Amino acid sequence: MEALGPIAIFLLALFALLGAGVWVGLALIGVAWVGMELFTSRPTGDAMVTTIWAGASSWTLTALPLFVWMGEILYRTRLSEDLFKGLSPWLARLPGGLIHTNIVGCTVFAAVSGSSAATLTTVGRMSIPELRRRDYPETMVIGTLAGAATLGLMIPPSLTLIVYGVAINESITQLFMAGVLPGLTLAAMFMAYVAVASQVSKDFDPKPEPRMSLRQKLANSRLVIPLLLLVALVIGSMYLGFATATEAAAFGVLGSLALAASQGSLTRATFTDSLMGAVRTSAMIALILAGAKFLSLSMGFTGLPRGLADFIAEQGLTRFELLMALLVFYIVLGCFLDGISSVVLTMAVVEPMIRQAGVDVIWFGIFVVVVVEMAQITPPIGFNLFVLQGMTGHEMGFIARAAIPMFLIMVAMVFVLIFVPELATWLPETMSQRR
Template sequence: MNDLLVTTLLIASLFLILGSGVWIGLTLSGVAWIGMQLFSSRPAGDAMAVTIWGSASSWTLTALPLFIWMGEILFRTRLSQDMFKGLAPWMQRLPGRLLHTNVVGCAIFAAVSGSSAATCATIGKMSLPELARRGYPDAMAIGSLAGAGTLGLLIPPSIIMIVYGVTADVSISQLFIAGVLPGALLALIFSGYIALWSLRHPEQIPPADAPMSLREKLDASRSLIPVVLLIAAVLGSIYAGIATATEAAGLGVLGSLILSALQGSLTWSTFKQSLMGGTRLYCMIALILAGAAFLTLAMGYIGLPRHLAEWIATLGLSQFGLILMLTAFYVILGCFLDGISMVVLTMGVIMPTVQKAGIDPLWFGIFIVIVVEMAQVTPPVGFNLFVLQGMTRREIGYIAKTAFPFFLLMVLMVVLLYLFPQIITFLPEQMKS
């Protein structure tokens, strides 16, 4: 049976099972089972047991539930209110004023969360009511939050980076280090767009608050100290080579528990809620990863990744052509799947092709994170759009429209990363030397 027919059958099975409402992790396992039963001589049951156990018992994966739990703990603290109070005085003189709190707030919270949805929801709960009360334009407030919320994936620690590192066998610590400069640059691009938009529409920006002295600004910023110390402890321990990503995640959980206790928001109820919230999210991700590992093995036995890589090689695409093709592929895929599913579902097929094209897996990891960020604001399955719809009660189409300029800015970011790969590779190279 030719490859096209096999591929068509497996894709049809995937969408049929997904459409029937079966969980994504079980769907991936089901498609892998069908593939191995029909097109491979190896017993599917034996392969599934070995593969799922191997993927679930990976020590590298331990960082994932710990970072998720850390984000859940901070999600239930007074961090968001303190963050707005500390940031607002410094934004008053920038074009766009308090609209920048969405970008800066998301960038800061991303450095202790790792989740795009948690970043978007936490900062949104704080900023949207405040911006509406002060008279800032609704579309810009929602759009900038939708775009900036995706920084939760790019600025380390990042759940997607851990998933990519595990599935593509790339150092998670190196990925974390590589994500710092692109994350900061994307935040600056978002803020630059807000400033330019505000200069073009000055009538839509409310007047500045009464001026504050430097001492008053510094006094207001004291509330940022705990979260800055936590970021320094988690990321600093990785960059200094003191801790692995898993050990830093454990340090982050301990620090967030201490921070929550000092704020007075650590009760038995919030502790249980954070633990259960983190457990539920991790179990969902772990099931997807297990199903994807089995599907990757099945694809290997059938030979599809090798044949796909050979087919793409016959197209004679340049590296830029391949990146362009993959960007379009992931943006379309993002219309139907969440980011984690996109990564784990495609890595087994895509990585041989990427390596054959001579693309650095570390660079490709950050590229993947950017295109998954695009998927977060792409209807109909953009997670950030759903989060904002629940918070604002607006139509999903309206929210997608407000986020579209930030989607285009992410496309610009991909172009910049291709033209200047040093943005990604500079810090990891410095750490090695």
Template sequence: MDQVFIAGFLIAALFVLFAAGLWIGLGLLACGWIAMAVFTSRPVGDAMVTTIWGSSSSWTLTALPMFIWMGEILFRTKLSEDMFRGLAPWMTRIPGRLLHTNVIGCTIFAAVSGSSAATCATIGKMTIPELRARKYPEDLVIGTLAGAGTLGLLIPPSLIMIVYGVATDVSISKLFIGGVIPGIMLGALFMGYIVVWSLLNPGKIPQPTERYTLKEKIFASRHLLPTVALIVAVLGSIYTGIATATEAAGLGVVGALLVAKLQGSLTWQTFKESLLGATRLSCMIALILAGAAFLTLAMGFTGLPRHLADWIGQMGLSAGALIVVLMVFYIILGCFLDGISMIVLTMAIVLPMIEKLGIDLVWFGIFLVLVVEMAQITPPVGFNLFVLQGMTGHQITYIARTAFPLFLLMCVAVALIYYFPGLVTWLPNQMIGNAAG
């Protein structure tokens, strides 16, 4: 049967199922069932059961709920307040002043979270009231927070990286380490934008109301110690080879509970809420992964991924041209789907193209995370836009407009890692060397 007809039929079926309000995971399962029942002679029931069990029984996936739980625990602590108190004294002399707490706060919290939305919400609940009270420009407050919140996906530990690693059989530890330098680089680009904007608009940034001596700044930094200790424990154990990503996730949960206890935030109520929140999100992701695995199997039986990869190959696209096409494709797809759904839904088709051109899979994973970050601040389905809409009361279109300059900086980051791939691959290679030594 014509592959174009099969592709068009399945895409239409998928959009009809989603438009009907069906959960994404169930929609993927239903679409896979339709593909196998209509276009193949394979027994659907046995294939579905086997695939769902295989996709959900991976040991690597155990890191996912653990990192989610760690983020849920920290979301309910006083971590954001402590981070603001520790960072604010150091920001008074930098152009842009306290606006930098949005970026640095998100960068630090991203290293103990794994979610863009959680990072945005946790830092925003503290910085937005403080910056508003000091009369900082509203559009810059909202825009920098929307953009910097996406660092929760890029700086390890990252839920998206775990999903990508499982889908492509790439080491999650390598992906985590590969995201460190690009994450710091993107944070630096965001801070550079704040500095330039502040120098061009000097009258719009409030003057500092307090002066701090070096001793006072160092003393205030004590509030950052719990977060820094947790980062060192989680990422340090992975980088040194002491622990796998799954083991580091367990260590992170214990560390998060300890931080919450020391801050006095750990009660039976917060413990129960964090556990239920992690369970709900983990089950949602597991259902999406199961649905995508079955749809991938069904598409494989139809021959669609192979024919599409051959068609792309016949076009003679270079690696650079394919990366540009995929970036545009994922940005458009991100207007309608969340990041995890985007990855698991497309890997069966995209992966053969990437492997055929010899593109490093760790590098491609970081590229994919950067593009998914862009989708977090593009309407109508930008998760960070929804988070900030609930926190600020602004319309999604307004928030997306304020975040657009940071969207462009993400495009710059993609260009930088393309022309300088060592930004992604150098640290993972060092990790391999250290492990071998």
């Protein structure tokens, strides 16, 4: 195939730069530079400046730093302690007991952070000591936390969905709505696993929780109510059409500042730390996006994306076979790159394929997010594994083995999405009809 030459050159340049330890964003720009010099006579510097500025000045992208800042503010509050106290009385009597606080806590915090790492750190720093003190099995504590924290990538506001939407020029609000039901379904699948595993495991023998009256449970639940109201404000404003994703992000920042102030956690130091944390994360993602935009332009001059799409079409693959090929491709890629890098690096090639195959791009966004969620818990680059290693002191191999059941549940979730696509498409379509 004629595209094999350019593919080899792009891959060689990419692996050389990444292997040398160059930042992902700069590596993408470097690969694009090589492509422009080899395959076009257009001035490379002029093309790079124009493309990067066009990508960086997108109004849609302004939602990203706001959602990052919202998560950073809440990360520095007493939220993790309040979450555990508020959720534990209601979950203690379920099969699996307080292990469910990992999953429900991550689900709730994912709805206001958008970040897998922030979700993992916030919930884990409180739940791990509490669950250990109650003699819950370490593998189940670590595994469920590693898996459930990935919900931060799917449940809105998801940073990965923002990046995907910007990369393919689709509505961020529609993508957010598409992630709600699959995210809740995946959380329910995690909880079902915990319920079953706790019944069949011989090592599951935690200390019993003292019984609480309904009044005591309700008293503890008041700690979670402000956070649930913030979730309702952010997601509800988008669903009802009162706000775009960017405007909802601004509401979220104001709400998180108010929540931190009401807790007494909003000091000059926490405000500055949250702001600088948001700047660092947003700058990192913006650099990757800038590199991806330039790489897309460079690939376009080679005809590589369209050539690959035509090649796939010539193979006569069914929609299911194409999705299986992409599933394996992203799982392998996720062993070496983080989720956001995987998305921006591949969209220039993958987008024409899926559009030509008639795959709904909103649905495919959720498909991709589920698959790159797996990358968070697969060695050697699984970011959640590194975070948990720092928090628990366990060997990487132990943490990876503990996360295997959650990885398999995510694989099952991919097939649920394929056979029940309405799970991802129903809510965006309903929202469109309301408007």
